[in-house]
Amino acid sequence: MSKAVLIDTTKCIGCRACQVACKSWNDLKGKKATFSETWSNPRFLSSYDYNRIIFREISHPDGRLDWYFIARRCLHCHDPACASACPVGALVKMPEGPVVYDDVKCIGCRYCMMACPFQIPKFEWESAVPLIRKCTFCADRLAEGLTPSCVATCPTGTLLFGERPALLKEAHRRIGAAPQRYYPQVYGEKTAGGTSSLYLTAVSFEELGLNHRGFRTDLGDVPQGLYGREWMSKVPYVGVAVGALAVGLHYFHQRRAEVQAEERKED
Amino acid sequence: MAQKVEKWYPGEGKLTPGWTIIYILLMLGFVAACARLYLGLGATTNLSDGYPWGLWVSFDILAGVALAGGGFTMAAAIYIFNLKKFEPLLRPAKLSAFLGYLMFIIGLFFDLGQPWRIWHPMVMWNPHSVLFEVSWCVMLYTAVLAIDLFIIGLERYGKESWVRFFRDIYLVLVVAGIMLSTLHQSSLGALYLLLPEKMSNLWATQALGPLFFTSAVIGGMSVVILESLISARAYKRQPEMDILPDFAKGLGIALLVYFAMKVTDLYARGVSVWVWDKAHFFFFLELLGTVALPALLLVYQKVRQSTTGLFWAAGLSAFGVVLNRFNVSLTSYGGYRSFSYFPSIIEIILTAALVALGIVIFDLGRKLLPIYKSELSGQSR
Numbered sequence: 001m002s003k004a005v006l007i008d009t010t011k012c013i014g015c016r017a018c019q020v021a022c023k024s025w026n027d028l029k030g031k032k033a034t035f036s037e038t039w040s041n042p043r044f045l046s047s048y049d050y051n052r053i054i055f056r057e058i059s060h061p062d063g064r065l066d067w068y069f070i071a072r073r074c075l076h077c078h079d080p081a082c083a084s085a086c087p088v089g090a091l092v093k094m095p096e097g098p099v100v101y102d103d104v105k106c107i108g109c110r111y112c113m114m115a116c117p118f119q120i121p122k123f124e125w126e127s128a129v130p131l132i133r134k135c136t137f138c139a140d141r142l143a144e145g146l147t148p149s150c151v152a153t154c155p156t157g158t159l160l161f162g163e164r165p166a167l168l169k170e171a172h173r174r175i176g177a178a179p180q181r182y183y184p185q186v187y188g189e190k191t192a193g194g195t196s197s198l199y200l201t202a203v204s205f206e207e208l209g210l211n212h213r214g215f216r217t218d219l220g221d222v223p224q225g226l227y228g229r230e231w232m233s234k235v236p237y238v239g240v241a242v243g244a245l246a247v248g249l250h251y252f253h254q255r256r257a258e259v260q261a262e263e264r265k266e267d
Numbered sequence: 268m269a270q271k272v273e274k275w276y277p278g279e280g281k282l283t284p285g286w287t288i289i290y291i292l293l294m295l296g297f298v299a300a301c302a303r304l305y306l307g308l309g310a311t312t313n314l315s316d317g318y319p320w321g322l323w324v325s326f327d328i329l330a331g332v333a334l335a336g337g338g339f340t341m342a343a344a345i346y347i348f349n350l351k352k353f354e355p356l357l358r359p360a361k362l363s364a365f366l367g368y369l370m371f372i373i374g375l376f377f378d379l380g381q382p383w384r385i386w387h388p389m390v391m392w393n394p395h396s397v398l399f400e401v402s403w404c405v406m407l408y409t410a411v412l413a414i415d416l417f418i419i420g421l422e423r424y425g426k427e428s429w430v431r432f433f434r435d436i437y438l439v440l441v442v443a444g445i446m447l448s449t450l451h452q453s454s455l456g457a458l459y460l461l462l463p464e465k466m467s468n469l470w471a472t473q474a475l476g477p478l479f480f481t482s483a484v485i486g487g488m489s490v491v492i493l494e495s496l497i498s499a500r501a502y503k504r505q506p507e508m509d510i511l512p513d514f515a516k517g518l519g520i521a522l523l524v525y526f527a528m529k530v531t532d533l534y535a536r537g538v539s540v541w542v543w544d545k546a547h548f549f550f551f552l553e554l555l556g557t558v559a560l561p562a563l564l565l566v567y568q569k570v571r572q573s574t575t576g577l578f579w580a581a582g583l584s585a586f587g588v589v590l591n592r593f594n595v596s597l598t599s600y601g602g603y604r605s606f607s608y609f610p611s612i613i614e615i616i617l618t619a620a621l622v623a624l625g626i627v628i629f630d631l632g633r634k635l636l637p638i639y640k641s642e643l644s645g646q647s648r
Binding site for chain 2: 044045046081083084085086087088089090105106107108109110111113114115117119122123124125126127128129130131216218224225227228229232235238242243246247249250253254256257
């Protein structure tokens with residue numbers, strides 16, 4: 001069945017243990033970090049950072065200051081735009097939940113990076129023959145009956161792994177039990193056709209200022225890949241129609257020229 | 268039989284400033300290409316996770332294919348609509364179309380992260396993917412153009428029985444070419460249907476496919492005119508001024524149709540165009556400067572019948588097609604996040620070298636194949 005991770009960001013303390021666990025399980029190289037105006041580190045996802053915690057400070061008009069920690073990683077869409085975009089089918093949604101990538105097929109065209117509404121696939125820009133890299137949902141661990149390494153590491157229960165319908169039920173139970181604590185929507189329940197990473201937040205992603213930083217809120221419930229697939233479903237018909245029209249017009253015009261030549265001869 | 272001639276055109280073989288620039292570009296391009304393959308995309312281009320597609324996609328691929336639309340446009344005009352008087356323009360159009368697709372494939376080779384896997388879409392299928400369809404159509408259409416040039420080559424060497432065989436099945440090639448072109452020219456626009464949320468709504472429309480197709484027809488027609496005028500000057504011949512004015516009328520109509528499509532689309536989507544920023548500057552430059560203006564120019568008979576007038580009108584509309592492709596793929600995408608992109612020197616050199624290579628091959632094709640009317644022995648196809 002389709003697995004998912006419920007990310008209850010109100011429980012996150014920003015310890016970044018999940019970042020470390022992700023790096024060590026996937027054997028990703030480390031980079032020397034520098035200070036910046038935010039506590040978020042690294043500043044962007046990359047081919048060697050599949051997962052990061054975004055630190056957001058929100059100051060309220062009454063002087064209160066809230067600090068939120070939002071885990072950013074692949075959302076593992078039900079109907080991923082990347083999989084619809086990839087010309088060689090290197091990206092695939094598994095029935096178990098993960099959206100996985102096949103190193104052997106990829107030609108490095110980067111259309112998945114363009115298509116992903118969450119800007120998740122990253123490219124190995126430092127390599128001479130680069131590949132795409134992104135969170136794998138620890139598909140290799142799932143196959144062994146283990147939970148993803150970030151979930152296994154999280155000390156606060158922010159990350160909850162399980163069957164997607166059960167997690168959605170739990171998410172709505174939490175919202176119902178403490179409406180003052182949560183923004184009343186589960187990000188990922190319907191976003192872009194539904195995702196396997198589900199987010200509970202204290203305030204909306206617009207208020208967090210993240211709706212243009214990977215957590216789009218204007219995507220609607222339609223998976224982006226649908227636009228491409230709709231186009232592709234028309235292609236055979238357009239091809240046949242254009243072909244038939246071309247042949248028909250060719251003979252029509254040829255015949256007309258012949259008739260005109262005949263008439264000229266008769267005159 | 269092709270006769271042996273000392274010189275193919277007056278001044279051939281002289282190292283003019285133009286040829287000097289072309290040879291220098293080719294040498295620089297060779298170095299840039301080696302650097303790109305050896306060091307990788309990250310080291311040699313300004314592409315990043317924020318801007319995965321840059322100059323090579325915008326120019327070599329999107330603009331190049333649109334400008335190479337002359338092949339199928341001319342074939343449709345002559346064989347489907349029976350406008351036989353434009354026949355002298357057909358062969359140069361075929362040659363430049365073939366070059367356009369050759370440039371596309373070479374450009375794509377350098378743009379891919381895994382260039383050696385360029386053949387993967389042949390055996391690894393994803394029929395849901397627009398890019399998969401584009402790659403198949405481009406592959407097949409390049410093959411059609413290659414066969415076409417091969418027939419012209421057979422003619423040159425007087426293999427009459429072979430030429431007759433190909434002429435018998437010629438309609439199949441023409442129809443296949445038109446079908447494949449219609450599909451991939453529009454599908455190149457449909458690539459951008461998947462990312463409306465990342466694009467400025469000046470260009471993010473569900474009508475991108477038909478718009479790309481129409482502007483490819485414009486691109487192809489204007490290149491046919493430019494090609495006739497420029498090669499006339501370069502090879503010291505007369506441009507086909509007996510048919511070009513009529514042909515330019517067709518270009519004017521295509522521009523008007525395209526303008527109407529653009530305006531209808533903007534109006535239907537309720538886009539607010541009266542804002543002043545960088546994106547809107549390029550938007551107005553494209554719509555008014557390179558669609559409306561050449562259409563207006565071509566209304567006047569005087570413009571259509573002067574080489575200078577034709578040069579400007581066709582030049583503007585060809586530039587407009589290129590600008591449109593840059594607008595859809597870069598201007599529109601810009602401002603989306605705090606990344607910026609300007610092509611690196613290696614990206615620019617490689618693109619310029621590709622254009623230079625195109626000119627060299629065109630010159631070669633012009634020498635080796637019977638391309639122009641005067642060279643055709645008897646009836647032509």
